[in-house]
Amino acid sequence: MPGAPPKPEELVQISYDPPRADWRKTRFDFQKGTYCYSAAAKNLRYLDLPNPRDWQPYEADWKLPPNWKEIILKGMKERLEKFRSFRLFMDICVRCGACADKCHFFLGSADPKNMPVLRAELIRSVYRRYFTLAGRIFRGLAGARDLTEDVLKEWFYYFYQCTECRRCSVFCPFGIDTAEITIMVRELLNLVGVNTNWVLEPAANCFRTGNHLGIQPHTFKDSIDFAVDEIEEITGVRVEAPINKKGAEILFIVPSADYFAVPHYYTLLGYLMLFHEIGLDYTFSAYASEGGNFGFFSSHEMMKRLNAKIYAEAKRLGVKWILGGECGHMWRVIHQYMDTLNGPADFLEEPVSPITGTRFANARSTKMVHICEFTSDLIYNRKLKLDPSRNDHWKVTFHDSCNPARGMGLLEEPRYIIRNVANHFYEMPENTIREQTFCCGSGAGLGTDENIDMRLRGGLPRANAAKYVRDKYGVNLLTCICAIDKATLPTALEYWTPGVEVGGIHELVANALVMKGEKERITDVRGEPLQLGKEATVNA
Amino acid sequence: MVKISAERKRAIAQAWLEMTLCTYPSQSMQFMLDERDRFRNPVGHALKNGIPLLINEILDETDSERARQALEEIVRIRAVQNFSARDAVGFVFLLKRTLSQELPDDNKDRLELERRVDEMALTAFDFYSQCRAKISDIQVSEARRRVAQLQRIYSEAEGR
Numbered sequence: 001m002p003g004a005p006p007k008p009e010e011l012v013q014i015s016y017d018p019p020r021a022d023w024r025k026t027r028f029d030f031q032k033g034t035y036c037y038s039a040a041a042k043n044l045r046y047l048d049l050p051n052p053r054d055w056q057p058y059e060a061d062w063k064l065p066p067n068w069k070e071i072i073l074k075g076m077k078e079r080l081e082k083f084r085s086f087r088l089f090m091d092i093c094v095r096c097g098a099c100a101d102k103c104h105f106f107l108g109s110a111d112p113k114n115m116p117v118l119r120a121e122l123i124r125s126v127y128r129r130y131f132t133l134a135g136r137i138f139r140g141l142a143g144a145r146d147l148t149e150d151v152l153k154e155w156f157y158y159f160y161q162c163t164e165c166r167r168c169s170v171f172c173p174f175g176i177d178t179a180e181i182t183i184m185v186r187e188l189l190n191l192v193g194v195n196t197n198w199v200l201e202p203a204a205n206c207f208r209t210g211n212h213l214g215i216q217p218h219t220f221k222d223s224i225d226f227a228v229d230e231i232e233e234i235t236g237v238r239v240e241a242p243i244n245k246k247g248a249e250i251l252f253i254v255p256s257a258d259y260f261a262v263p264h265y266y267t268l269l270g271y272l273m274l275f276h277e278i279g280l281d282y283t284f285s286a287y288a289s290e291g292g293n294f295g296f297f298s299s300h301e302m303m304k305r306l307n308a309k310i311y312a313e314a315k316r317l318g319v320k321w322i323l324g325g326e327c328g329h330m331w332r333v334i335h336q337y338m339d340t341l342n343g344p345a346d347f348l349e350e351p352v353s354p355i356t357g358t359r360f361a362n363a364r365s366t367k368m369v370h371i372c373e374f375t376s377d378l379i380y381n382r383k384l385k386l387d388p389s390r391n392d393h394w395k396v397t398f399h400d401s402c403n404p405a406r407g408m409g410l411l412e413e414p415r416y417i418i419r420n421v422a423n424h425f426y427e428m429p430e431n432t433i434r435e436q437t438f439c440c441g442s443g444a445g446l447g448t449d450e451n452i453d454m455r456l457r458g459g460l461p462r463a464n465a466a467k468y469v470r471d472k473y474g475v476n477l478l479t480c481i482c483a484i485d486k487a488t489l490p491t492a493l494e495y496w497t498p499g500v501e502v503g504g505i506h507e508l509v510a511n512a513l514v515m516k517g518e519k520e521r522i523t524d525v526r527g528e529p530l531q532l533g534k535e536a537t538v539n540a
Numbered sequence: 541m542v543k544i545s546a547e548r549k550r551a552i553a554q555a556w557l558e559m560t561l562c563t564y565p566s567q568s569m570q571f572m573l574d575e576r577d578r579f580r581n582p583v584g585h586a587l588k589n590g591i592p593l594l595i596n597e598i599l600d601e602t603d604s605e606r607a608r609q610a611l612e613e614i615v616r617i618r619a620v621q622n623f624s625a626r627d628a629v630g631f632v633f634l635l636k637r638t639l640s641q642e643l644p645d646d647n648k649d650r651l652e653l654e655r656r657v658d659e660m661a662l663t664a665f666d667f668y669s670q671c672r673a674k675i676s677d678i679q680v681s682e683a684r685r686r687v688a689q690l691q692r693i694y695s696e697a698e699g700r
Contacts, residue, residue, distance in 0.1 A: 031622065101571055101580065109621060110583060112567035213687070226693050262688040429579050449679050456620040457677070464582040491682045495674060496616070 017158060026370035028113075028157055031057040032452030036160055036446065037198035043204040044193060048303065051193025053530055057156060062149070066190045069147055075191045079184055080131060086184050089176045090127045093117065099168035099178065102440050103337060105161050108457030114180040116168035119158050122183050126151060130535035155195055159185040159456060163296070165330075184421055184443070187299040199445035202294040206306050208377035210287040211256035212294065217243075223259040224284065227268055231535035234269075234527075236519030239276035244317065245283035250352060251280045251314045253368075254325035255291045255483035264486045264502050264523045269327055270506030270513075274375065277353050277515050282323065288313035291327035292483060296337075297445035304341040307333055311342050315365075321351035322368040326504050328443065328482030332407035334368050354383040365389065370404065372481060372505060374415040379420045385514040390521060391422040392531045394477040396508070397429070397469045398491070399462065401435035401482030411435075412504050414481055421505075421512035425471040432465035440480075452491075459492030467497040477501050541648045544642075553595045559634040560587055562694050563627060586613045596633065598656045610669045611660065614687045619671035630670050632661040 007540050035057050044052035055063045065071065080087045099116040101107065107113035113119055120144075128144035129137030135144030145151065172178075188496060189195060205214035215223070224241045228302060245520035252275075257267040275282055288310045295302030305367050314322055340343075348367035351360040358377045359370045389465060396416055404410040411434050418425050432438050441458025442451075469475040478493065478500050490502045510525045523529055547560040559567045561584075572584030590610030599609035601691070636656050642687050686693075 033620075034622070101575065104569070107580070107582060108617075110568040110572065111622065112565050115567075118567075213690075215690075222693055222697075223689060226689070227698070257686075260687055260690045262685050265689045311587075364560040431577065432579050447681065452675055453620045459580065460582050460617070465579055468579070479573075487682070487686060490685065491678045494678045494681065495620075512598055 007271045009115055018282045026056050026170050030157065032450075033449065033455075034161075035157060035454070036451050038450050039197045039200035040194040041201040042198065043503075044195070046204040047200065047207060047253065049193065049195070049200070051189060053193065059155070062194065062470075064149070064152075064194075067392055068149075068152070071191050072147060072152070072188050074175050075188045076127070079187070080127075083180075083184070085177070085180055089120070089181055090124055091316040092133075092174050093120065093124065093176060094174075096173065098171045098173060098175075101475065102168045102171050102195060104163075104167070104441055104461045105454070105458045108441070108460035109454075113154075113158050116224050119162060120181050122151070122154055122158055123181065124408065131185075134511070136484050137292070152189070152194070155185050156189055159189070160196060160446060160451075161458075161464055162291070163402070163441065163443035163458065165443060166406045167402070167436065167439065167489050170435050171405065172311070173301060179444075183300070184295075186297065190298050196445060196448075198448035199297045200282055200450075202292070202305065203298060203302055206290050206294065206309075206444075208284075209250070209289075210309060211290035212292060213256060213260060214459060215256065215260065215289065215407050217289075220284075220286045221257070224272075227265070227272055231269055233272055234523065234525060235273065235339075235515055235521065237273075237276065237515050237517055239272050242283045243424060246316075247318050248281050248283035249471030250280065250282040251288070251310075251329070252284055252325070252389065253288060253291045253310055253322060253327075254284075255327040256289055257292075257483040257487060258325060261487060263490070263507065263526075264326075264483055266510065267486075267509035269525045270508075270510030271325060271371065273510050273513055274378075274384075274506065275517060278378065281354065283317060283319070285313040288450060289332035293330055293333050294445060296329050296333050300341070300509055304334055304335060307338055308342050310368075311345055314345070315347055320349040321363075322348070323351075323374055324368050325371050326481040326483070326486075326506060328401045328403040328484055329407075331370065331401075331410070332403040334366050337406040338366050338368075355383050355509065370408070370410055371452065372404075372410060372414070372417060375506070375509060376413040376416045379417060386421055386509075386512045387514050388421050388423050388512050390511045390524065390530055391508050392424070393421060393524070394503075394508070395424045395426065395473060395475045396422050396477050396479055397466065397475045398425070398433070398477050399440075399480040399485060400433050400506075401408050401480050401485050402439050402443060405437050406435055409480075414479075417505050418479065418508060421508045425475075426469050426475055428465040428469050432461065438462040438465065440482075440485045440489045441492060443482075443484050447484055447488045456492060456495055459489070460496060461491050462489070463496030466500050468495060475500060477503050479503050479505055481505055510532055521522075542653060544599055548642065549595055549599065550592075553592045556595070556635050556636040557587060557591045558651075560631040563631060563673065572676070573625075573642070583617055586617055586656050590614050594660065595635075595645055596652060598660065601656065608663070611664055615667040615677050616671050619668050620675070625665075625668060625672075629661060629664040632657060635660075670673070 033516045038109045040054035052067055053063050092327050103114050125145040134142040159182050160258045162182040162184050166179045200211035207213055209216050213305050228241050257264040293306045293308040345367045349370045350364045356377055363369045438461040442455045466478055561572055575581035578585040593607045593610040596602055639653055
């Protein structure tokens with residue numbers, strides 16, 4: 001920040017010459033609003049992570065261990081040997097630039113180091129220096145550079161400006177998965193105790209009580225009971241919500257925000273109403289009370305530790321298979337990592353819907369089915385009575401949450417549900433949805449208060465597309481199937497695109513679902529008055 | 541109204557746009573200038589779309605709502621980018637530099653145009669302040685939403 005205020009004549013003399021320096025020499029500042037605070041020592045201790053201490057990124061001394069460089073290089077060597085993908089991604093990039101303008105952080109910030117190719121170059125240059133012959137001999141000429149404390153700080157700054165959304169990898173002709181590179185760098189940083197509290201506190205809480213906020217089983221039960229009471233107030237129907245019920249057919253896992261945050265909570269009401277209506281034999285677990293896995297944002301080991309509880313609970317409760325709620329990265333962990341981390345889950349059965357008999361062969365290995373697959377199957381088989389006019393106050397668009405969309409290919413099911421439960425559905429522009437969806441800008445552990453400017457930069461491309469459908473069609477609800485989206489997109493939209501609310505797909509299901517014995521609905525599940533007097537259209 | 545041909549207007553707009561783009565890192569500038577898809581290039585689009593409207597506002601004093609919106613959109617973006625407050629709104633003053641190249645020093649309209657640029661810069665500063673205040677507000681609302689349900693449950697339990 002400048003010191004003395006500028007004189008009036010200086011105002012017209014702003015330097016507008018761009019920096020021409022080599023990217024390796026351009027410096028950055030830990031400017032307020034653009035980075036996450038460090039992890040509290042207590043959380044590192046709880047998770048048995050190295051180098052617990054008090055420090056902050058904006059301080060000059062990061063209190064690294066004296067042999068930090070040796071630790072990082074040894075960690076790199078181990079990982080290059082263990083993960084073929086890591087070595088491949090270090091070697092294979094030809095700098096074609098196809099990814100360069102695909103990152104939402106680049107589009108919002110215009111910082112070239114947010115081009116995925118250049119962000120990856122921050123570690124590739126170090127890889128070349130220490131792990132390739134050309135780099136060892138020719139150094140800078142071969143695009144190599146020494147690992148210094150400044151380089152480490154740069155890694156921390158920029159690899160916590162990647163939400164691991166994988167949009168860039170869709171465009172890479174070699175299929176380089178930049179998220180995997182980010183995961184590796186964060187893993188390396190963890191080896192010397194460089195990590196953020198927004199990632200490690202939820203991970204530590206999750207490890208202790210089973211969910212991000214550290215909510216204990218009795219409070220979990222209170223939350224679910226509260227929802228049951230509220231459903232009775234809205235619909236007149238008393239639903240059951242079993243917890244830790246041994247021998248239930250299905251274990252149901254939700255992101256914890258579904259029961260302690262809004263607008264997530266309205267989606268929880270939808271699940272409970274739906275399960276009651278179809279008479280599903282299911283149970284929650286008060287211990288696996290979190291679908292989210294913030295271990296995924298720090299290391300493979302931590303991801304494995306947190307993912308294991310879901311399967312441990314499935315075994316303990318003796319269920320046949322697992323159903324998962326509207327969660328984002330939980331699905332990437334399940335779909336792409338679980339099998340080799342904690343699988344195969346051969347003590348469970350291949351999921352079969354007890355209502356329609358549909359066999360979810362796609363989940364044969366993980367035994368875990370996405371709620372949108374489950375519900376769309378119910379609708380397809382005409383098992384639900386639906387009145388979409390009860391969502392007529394919403395003009396809906398759908399944001400493909402990165403992990404379900406790009407991580408597991410769940411593109412049609414959510415749209416199929418929306419078209420059956422709402423009358424007004426408008427897609428955002430083609431190059432901002434489905435595989436090309438823009439991230440919320442706050443995933444992968446970046447969704448914290450102190451990082452707000454960076455998050456808003458990253459959220460701009462998504463909000464910009466939402467603005468288009470708001471202005472063109474009057475869209476006032478952006479639906480999504482990820483808890484981080486639901487927590488952070490309202491913030492981004494309030495800044496960039498006011499007037500567009502955020503909600504879940506099963507919130508719309510809750511409104512549209514005609515339940516046996518229900519009283520006349522006068523409000524939606526948010527308590528907002530319904531537009532009454534319209535003819536019901538029914539899907540049964 | 542200041543009489544300037546449409547062609548000169550376009551030239552002034554282009555010069556101002558390029559100077560504004562130069563406040564961004566050189567590696568990103570060209571992309572922001574070249575990419576035409578508004579969804580693939582939201583920042584470049586806001587500038588390319590907004591600056592001609594702002595030029596009309598300065599030269600013709602149309603006092604149009606569209607120009608206000610365009611200015612707000614540009615400032616809203618720059619308020620969260622890597623700029624100090626001074627640099628975030630300072631792009632407006634870059635127009636003075638273009639005008640000084642375009643109009644001779646003794647041009648009778650020059651002072652008036654520069655006054656309008658100053659006005660626009662002050663409006664931009666208002667927008668900037670509003671954006672920063674908005675950021676504080678949205679942080680508070682986000683924190684509330686994050687535990688909204690738990691708070692409802694606790695309030696109800698206390699009320700019993």
